[in-house]
Structures are given as C-alpha cells and as structure tokens.
Amino acid sequence: xxxxxxxxxxxxxxxxxxxxxxxxxxxxxxxxxxxxxxxxxxxxxxxxxxxxxxxxxxxxxxxxxxxxxxxxxxxxxxxxxxxxxxxxxxxxxxxxxxxxxxxxxxxxxxxxxxxxxxxxxxxxxxxxxxxxxxx
Numbered sequence: 001x002x003x004x005x006x007x008x009x010x011x012x013x014x015x016x017x018x019x020x021x022x023x024x025x026x027x028x029x030x031x032x033x034x035x036x037x038x039x040x041x042x043x044x045x046x047x048x049x050x051x052x053x054x055x056x057x058x059x060x061x062x063x064x065x066x067x068x069x070x071x072x073x074x075x076x077x078x079x080x081x082x083x084x085x086x087x088x089x090x091x092x093x094x095x096x097x098x099x100x101x102x103x104x105x106x107x108x109x110x111x112x113x114x115x116x117x118x119x120x121x122x123x124x125x126x127x128x129x130x131x132x133x134x135x
Contacts, residue, residue, distance in 0.1 A: 006081065006090075007033070007042065016042070017090050018053060025058035028093040056097035 001022045008015060014033040019026070031053065037045070069077070 005042070005046070007037065009036075016045075017094075018050075018055070019090050020055060024060060026060070026089065026093065027055040027058050028090045028097070029053040029055045030094050056093045057100065059093055059096070 001020065003018065003020045006017045006019070008017075014036050016031045016033055016037075018029040018031070020028075031045075033041075033045075
C-alpha cells in the first residue's frame with residue numbers, strides 16, 4: 001500500500017488530496033482544511049481522521065511500481081511534485097466520484113419526490129371519497 005498526501009491552496013481554502021494505491025487499485029480522497037495547516041496539524045489530522053476518510057471507488061492503476069527508490073531521487077521527485085501540485089489522475093478520480101454521487105443523489109431525490117406525489121394523490125382520493133360518502 002502506498003499513500004501520499006498533497007496539500008495545496010485552492011482559492012479560498014487549503015485542500016489536501018490523499019492518494020492511495022493498493023494491489024493495482026488507485027483511490028483518492030479530498031479534504032478541505034480551511035486556513036493553512038501547520039505540519040503538526042496535518043500530522044494530527046492523519047493520525048485521528050485517516051480511517052474516516054471517504055475514498056473514491058477503486059480505479060485500475062496501470063503503473064504499479066514496487067521497487068525501492070533512491071532517497072535523493074525521491075527528494076527530487078517530491079520537490080517536483082510540490083511545484084506541479086495535484087496530479088491530473090487524482091483530479092479525474094475525484095471528478096468521477098463526484099459524478100457518481102451526483103447521479104445517486106439525483107435518483108434518490110427523484111424517488112422521494114415520486115413518493116411524496118403518490119402520498120399526496122392518495123390523500124386527495126381519500127378526501128374525495130370521504131366527501132362523497134356524506135355525513
């Protein structure tokens with residue numbers, strides 16, 4: 001399992017992106033920090049809230065590397081990622097998850113609305129029957 005956290009400023013808040021790869025599956029979670037988080041605040045957040053994070057549905061990860069990376073090369077890679085910021089792969093995963101939740105919400109709202117309309121119609125029919133029956 002490989003997990004990385006990228007913290008960046010997205011107008012008007014500071015945002016953190018957790019990227020997790022496990023057995024060729026890629027998952028992403030987005031968290032809004034608000035004000036710029038200090039290192040110890042991020043560390044505390046990871047310790048206390050990591051298990052409660054909502055990750056996207058797993059996507060197939062084409063590039064899975066399990067080799068050990070030279071520490072200097074790793075530092076250069078981290079420095080480069082800091083300059084570049086969030087990866088497009090993470091953005092796409094978040095967008096897919098957002099679209100899926102949007103569709104689920106739309107279906108849920110539609111079913112609730114239909115249920116409400118049926119209930120309203122049923123009450124109207126009962127009222128009509130009661131009125132027709134007389135006193």
